[in-house]
Amino acid sequence: MPDDQTGKTVTDRTLQATDSTPVVQRPYADALSRLKQVGLRPTRQRMALAKLLFDGGDQHITAENLHGMARKAAVKVSLATVYNTLHQFTDSGLLREVVVGPGRSYFDTNTHDHHHFYVEPAGELVDIPVDSVELSRLPTPPDGTVMDRVDVIIRVTRP
Amino acid sequence: MPDDQTGKTVTDRTLQATDSTPVVQRPYADALSRLKQVGLRPTRQRMALAKLLFDGGDQHITAENLHGMARKAAVKVSLATVYNTLHQFTDSGLLREVVVGPGRSYFDTNTHDHHHFYVEPAGELVDIPVDSVELSRLPTPPDGTVMDRVDVIIRVTRP
DNA sequence: TCAACAGTTTAAAACAATTCTAAACTGGAA
């Protein structure tokens, strides 16, 4: 049986994640299972990016930002691949894209229904728990269209 | 007394707007008064752009779009000035900027409190009257920040 | 086991939207 990069098998790490640091564990298994889930080949680059994205808590990240994280983690991946991957992940529901400004788009690892504060001029996104916004009464979409999703962005500043 | 382009004075047209085509009238006076209101010099370019923007009903327009309208109307103005002007108008409250996608930003002549449908992939913005969305319960902004405005964008598609 | 091929990655160029620069111009005060 051929080794992967670490020499550890997937199932090993999956089954032993019982105690300590509960938030992040089984990074390899998690990344792999996510890719399998959506039918994307687990290539070296996608695995590495998936780990960077999904290990640890939710994050709001830009393409450049993720590319920088990859460099720091000594993962060799081109910016084009970072963009490809982010879009593939978004299209398959692993990520959500949040647009806050012209030429400023974040990818959100939290795909649950929730909204955002956008802190200017810092350019920082902060989650709003879904139950702290109540959106009663929504309008009927224009004829011939169907509602895809509702984005609420609350722009805030530091005075 | 020197004529303006049309040979009509401002006050003339202001006072006679009583009947017919009620939506658009006194274009010159309107543009001028808006500029005065916010303390921007009524230059040839700003006046022309103000007319294009504020004559007629509310519109959602891009910079390129407005530049194109200016060309058609035989107004000589550079794209840089169009951008400058749109931002000055936005900063002084004459316009509102609506960001719908990375690298896609619209300027809205309707500055009242209202929301938007964004029709994809056409890239078309449609107003939602404010009273057809009810946003009960808003969250408290993060510490040290103050709420600037709430944007609701409902993304819809034609299936 | 390995050839074959579809899927993937990549450097580099291209692109689109926007901003910057530095020089020319102009509205309006004095």
Added chain:
DNA sequence: TTCCAGTTTAGAATTGTTTTAAACTGTTGA
């Protein structure tokens, strides 16, 4: 009129993203 701060402009630069076409690699099935 003169003068100057404010304005406009062509063109270059920047930013974020997409495209291209060639090289590479995971997976499959002989």
